[in-house]
Amino acid sequence: MTLRRTLIATLALAALAPLAAQAQDIKPRLIRFGYGLNEQSNQGRAVKLFAEEVEKASGGKMKVRAVGAAALGPDTQMQQALIGGAQEMMVGSTATLVGITKEMALWDTPFLVNNAKEADALLDGPIGSKVKDKLQDKGLVGLVYWENGFRNLTNNKRAVARLEDLDGIKLRVMQNNVFLESFKTLGANAVPLPFSELFSALETKAVDGQENPYNTILSSKFYEVQKYLTVTNHVYSPWIVLVSKKWWDGLSKDEQKVLMDAAKKSRDFERQDTRAEAAKALDELKAKGMQINELTPTEAARMRDKLTRVNASIAANVGMDLWNETQAALATLRSG
Ligand code: TF8
Incomplete structure (x- = not known):
C-alpha cells in the first residue's frame, strides 16, 4: 500500500470509531460475565444494561458475554475462576464471599438496616468501600454493590x-x-x-x-x-459486582474507567428496577x-x-x- 492509501484507510477507520472511544487507550477485550439468576430476573436485566454501557463507552471494543443461570457455575465456583484469571467478571451474593473475606459477614447481620436508604448509605459510603477493598488481597476487585434485597x-x-x-x-x-x-x-x-x-x-x-x-x-x-x-x-442482602484482579491489573486506566462507570450506571438502574419490582x-x-x-x-x-x-x-x-x-x-x- 502506498502511504497515501494507508492514510486514507486509517482516516476512514477513525471516522467509523465512535467519539467516546477516540484517543482512549482501549483494546479489544472479551469479558465473560457470569451470574446465578436467570435472564428475566432483576440480576439479569442489570447485567444486560452493564454490557450495553460497556460496549457503548468503549466504541464496541470491549464486549461483554453475559452468562446467567449459573451456567458458569455457582457463586463460589465463579469467585475461584476470577481469582485464577479464568473468568473476568461476575455478580453474586456477598454472603458467599465470607469464606474468602471474613469482613463480608457484616452484611449478613440480621436486621442491620431498617430500609433501603440506610443500606445504600452504608454500602456506598466508607464502610462499604473498606469491606469491598479487603477483597483485593484475595485476588478480587469489588466495583459496586447492587441490591438483592430484604429476605x-x-x-x-x-x-x-x-x-x-x-x-x-x-x-x-x-x-x-x-x-x-x-x-x-x-x-x-x-x-x-x-x-x-x-x-x-x-x-x-x-x-x-x-x-x-x-x-x-x-x-x-x-x-x-x-x-x-x-x-x-x-x-438485607447486597450483591457485589466483581472483577478478576489478575485481569483488572492488566487493563489501562481508560479501560478500568469504562468498567467502573458502567458498574455505577448498572447499580443505579438495578436498585430502581429491583425496588419497583419488589413493590x-x-x-x-x-x-x-x-x-x-x-x-x-x-x-x-x-x-x-x-x-x-x-x-x-x-x-x-x-x-x-x-x-x-x-x-x-x-x-x-x-x-x-
Ligand atoms: C442466594 C442468593 C442468590 C445469589 C445469586 C445467585 O440465596 O440470594 O440471589 O447467590 O447471586 O443464594
Whole structure:
C-alpha cells in the first residue's frame, strides 16, 4: 500500500470509531460475565444494561458475554475462576464471599438496616468501600454493590406464624456460617446449598423451605414449589459486582474507567428496577397462589431477639473496630 492509501484507510477507520472511544487507550477485550439468576430476573436485566454501557463507552471494543443461570457455575465456583484469571467478571451474593473475606459477614447481620436508604448509605459510603477493598488481597476487585434485597421466608410445611413453627423445618441457607447459625438458632434444620441447586431441592422435597427476596421468589418461580411465605425481612442482602484482579491489573486506566462507570450506571438502574419490582411482587405471588402471612409484632420481636444473638459472633468475626464503626454510622444516619 502506498502511504497515501494507508492514510486514507486509517482516516476512514477513525471516522467509523465512535467519539467516546477516540484517543482512549482501549483494546479489544472479551469479558465473560457470569451470574446465578436467570435472564428475566432483576440480576439479569442489570447485567444486560452493564454490557450495553460497556460496549457503548468503549466504541464496541470491549464486549461483554453475559452468562446467567449459573451456567458458569455457582457463586463460589465463579469467585475461584476470577481469582485464577479464568473468568473476568461476575455478580453474586456477598454472603458467599465470607469464606474468602471474613469482613463480608457484616452484611449478613440480621436486621442491620431498617430500609433501603440506610443500606445504600452504608454500602456506598466508607464502610462499604473498606469491606469491598479487603477483597483485593484475595485476588478480587469489588466495583459496586447492587441490591438483592430484604429476605423473606418460604416453606412447604406450614404457615410460620410463631417462632416454634420453624421447629424441624429443613431450610436451605446460603453457604455461610452466619446464615447457618442464624437459622439453627431459630430452631430450623438449616442446610447449606448453592443457589443453583435450590429449585430442584425444593421440588424433590430434599428441603422444605428457603429464604430470599420477593423478586427472586418470583423470578426463580419458587412459588411453583412453595406454598407459604412469611414476611420476615430478617436481613438485607447486597450483591457485589466483581472483577478478576489478575485481569483488572492488566487493563489501562481508560479501560478500568469504562468498567467502573458502567458498574455505577448498572447499580443505579438495578436498585430502581429491583425496588419497583419488589413493590408489586407480593401481590403477584399471592395471585400465583402463595399463602402469605405477616408476623404479629410480638412474634416479630421474638424472632428478632433470637436472631440478633448471632451479632456477637459476627462482631468478633469482622473485628470490633469495623463493627463499632458500622453501629456509629447507623446511629448518625438515624439521627439525621
Ligand atoms: C442466594 C442468593 C442468590 C445469589 C445469586 C445467585 O440465596 O440470594 O440471589 O447467590 O447471586 O443464594
